[in-house]
Amino acid sequence: MRVLFVTTEMDDFVRVGGLAAVSAALPRALRSHTDVRIMLPGYRDVIEQLTHIEIVGQCDALAEMPACSLGRSSTRDGLPVYVLLCDELYDRPGNPYGDENGQDWADNDIRFGRLAAAAAELAAGTLDKNWAADLVHANDWQAALVPAYLAWREVEVPSILTIHNLAYQGLFPRESLRRIGAPESSFHIDGLEFYDKLSFLKGGLVYASHLTTVSSTYAQEITTSELGCGLEGLLRQRSNAHELTGILNGIDESWDPRYCQQLAQPFAAGDWKGKKANADYVRKQFGLAVSRGPMFGLVARLVHQKGIDLVLEAADEIVGAGGQIVVTGTGEPRIERALMEAHRRRPDAIGVAIGFNDAQARRIFAGSDFTLMPSRFEPCGLSQMYAQRFGSLPIGHQTGGLAETITDGETGFLFQKPSAESFLGGVKRAFSAFTSTETLNAMRLSAMARSFSWDLSAACYNALYRKMLTS
Numbered sequence: 001m002r003v004l005f006v007t008t009e010m011d012d013f014v015r016v017g018g019l020a021a022v023s024a025a026l027p028r029a030l031r032s033h034t035d036v037r038i039m040l041p042g043y044r045d046v047i048e049q050l051t052h053i054e055i056v057g058q059c060d061a062l063a064e065m066p067a068c069s070l071g072r073s074s075t076r077d078g079l080p081v082y083v084l085l086c087d088e089l090y091d092r093p094g095n096p097y098g099d100e101n102g103q104d105w106a107d108n109d110i111r112f113g114r115l116a117a118a119a120a121e122l123a124a125g126t127l128d129k130n131w132a133a134d135l136v137h138a139n140d141w142q143a144a145l146v147p148a149y150l151a152w153r154e155v156e157v158p159s160i161l162t163i164h165n166l167a168y169q170g171l172f173p174r175e176s177l178r179r180i181g182a183p184e185s186s187f188h189i190d191g192l193e194f195y196d197k198l199s200f201l202k203g204g205l206v207y208a209s210h211l212t213t214v215s216s217t218y219a220q221e222i223t224t225s226e227l228g229c230g231l232e233g234l235l236r237q238r239s240n241a242h243e244l245t246g247i248l249n250g251i252d253e254s255w256d257p258r259y260c261q262q263l264a265q266p267f268a269a270g271d272w273k274g275k276k277a278n279a280d281y282v283r284k285q286f287g288l289a290v291s292r293g294p295m296f297g298l299v300a301r302l303v304h305q306k307g308i309d310l311v312l313e314a315a316d317e318i319v320g321a322g323g324q325i326v327v328t329g330t331g332e333p334r335i336e337r338a339l340m341e342a343h344r345r346r347p348d349a350i351g352v353a354i355g356f357n358d359a360q361a362r363r364i365f366a367g368s369d370f371t372l373m374p375s376r377f378e379p380c381g382l383s384q385m386y387a388q389r390f391g392s393l394p395i396g397h398q399t400g401g402l403a404e405t406i407t408d409g410e411t412g413f414l415f416q417k418p419s420a421e422s423f424l425g426g427v428k429r430a431f432s433a434f435t436s437t438e439t440l441n442a443m444r445l446s447a448m449a450r451s452f453s454w455d456l457s458a459a460c461y462n463a464l465y466r467k468m469l470t471s
């Protein structure tokens with residue numbers, strides 16, 4: 001079975017959030033089941049890191065989308081990667097979605113419309129004469145129009161759209177329709193239209209043969225008005241037709257504190273001295289006071305979703321009770337500023353490193369006793385799984401994947417509502433566990449025994465692919 005996995009981030013080359021980790025790990029876990037190939041835009045970072053790119057096909061211009069060529073290469077471990085080469089669209093500084101000031105590129109409709117149309121051609125077998133796809137697996141709004149282009153061209157290749165986060169929808173003005181060569185008739189409530197705008201994500205929700213998201217809980221939550229972002233009606237329809245499935249993400253094997261070379265001191269479950277050496281290292285690195293109190297880590301994209309405001313509201317109480325907080329991540333400037341302000345008030349107890357660096361994140365998971373995850377919603381969440389592997393007990397809101405991957409009172413703590421009060425309830429339970437070495441260490445052992453391996457998820461995707469090809 002030949003599967004084309006279309007994505008716009010991959011840890012090997014370029015990362016903005018959790019999608020990059022999934023795009024690097026899931027296709028690798030699927031390799032033993034199927035011929036899976038990645039397709040990515042040819043961003044500067046991608047091209048610079050691939051040693052040999054063979055041009056395999058040419059795409060004609062379409063509406064305002066320029067002509068481009070398709071290159072084929074592979075990762076160091078041999079995973080085939082197709083890159084869409086179009087310097088005019090992708091050879092830019094900044095991140096995949098915006099410039100160096102975090103401003104979205106004004107032509108993102110064309111950049112990702114171009115990717116989707118080319119992916120549909122590749123899947124249909126008209127771009128690489130040696131390969132076509134039996135099934136396309138597209139991810140998030142950026143690739144959500146692949147199923148739409150397949151439908152408009154009457155290509156009968158089945159497609160899956162995975163929703164990693166429904167809150168990002170790729171909304172553009174109506175004129176974009178013409179710019180990306182979409183048929184006029186698709187601007188309709190049962191097509192791409194969303195309140196008089198063009199929604200890329202909705203295109204995928206309508207045209208994909210099947211939808212998945214990254215936990216069963218989130219699959220249910222997005223059919224409700226609270227978390228459905230205005231798309232709950234459509235999602236409910238697809239769910240009732242058994243065309244929306246939740247498949248939990250895994251994490252890759254490098255998340256093992258015994259072998260993780262980025263740590264100040266690798267350690268195994270039970271080696272609490274080793275874990276403490278990592279805590280001492282982090283305290284020193286962030287200039288925090290020497291302390292016997294608990295350390296709370298926070299590793300997240302700094303955006304509204306992640307409930308950082310709840311942490312800021314609770315910070316005085318945490319610090320007043322003898323706790324320390326260490327944060328790393330990037331995101332909205334206003335949240336970054338508020339965190340820096342909290343650090344300036346209590347530099348001895350609140351450490352903040354704005355930026356994202358995988359090694360730094362690993363050191364915080366290894367050094368901290370608890371990981372804060374007060375996300376308002378969380379489709380799956382990866383940080384709470386990384387944290388458990390490293391013996392940092394997550395304190396998470398009972399939502400989405402957090403509810404499925406944290407066992408309350410055993411491997412972490414769940415609280416009920418995204419409010420400061422409810423969150424503090426979880427924090428207090430953590431303080432209380434911290435006072436009993438026996439409880440704390442038993443919980444650490446349970447958390448570290450979880451594997452969160454990709455194998456199970458990959459088997460679920462593989463079963464779904466096969467079911468779709470036979471139905």
Ligand SMILES: Nc1ncnc2c1ncn2[C@@H]1O[C@H](COP(=O)(O)OP(=O)(O)O[C@H]2O[C@H](CO)[C@@H](O)[C@H](O)[C@H]2O)[C@@H](O)[C@H]1O
Nearest residue numbers: 016017018019164300301329330356378379380381382383
């Ligand atoms: N700039 C940055 N700042 C901080 N951390 C960064 C980062 N860039 C990458 N990361 C890494 O990404 C992890 C966060 O991933 P999450 O899955 O928790 O959230 P994200 O919201 O990005 O992903 C969305 O997609 C994933 C994948 O499906 C879902 O798990 C999740 O619920 C959904 O919101 C961190 O642990 C860190 O290692």
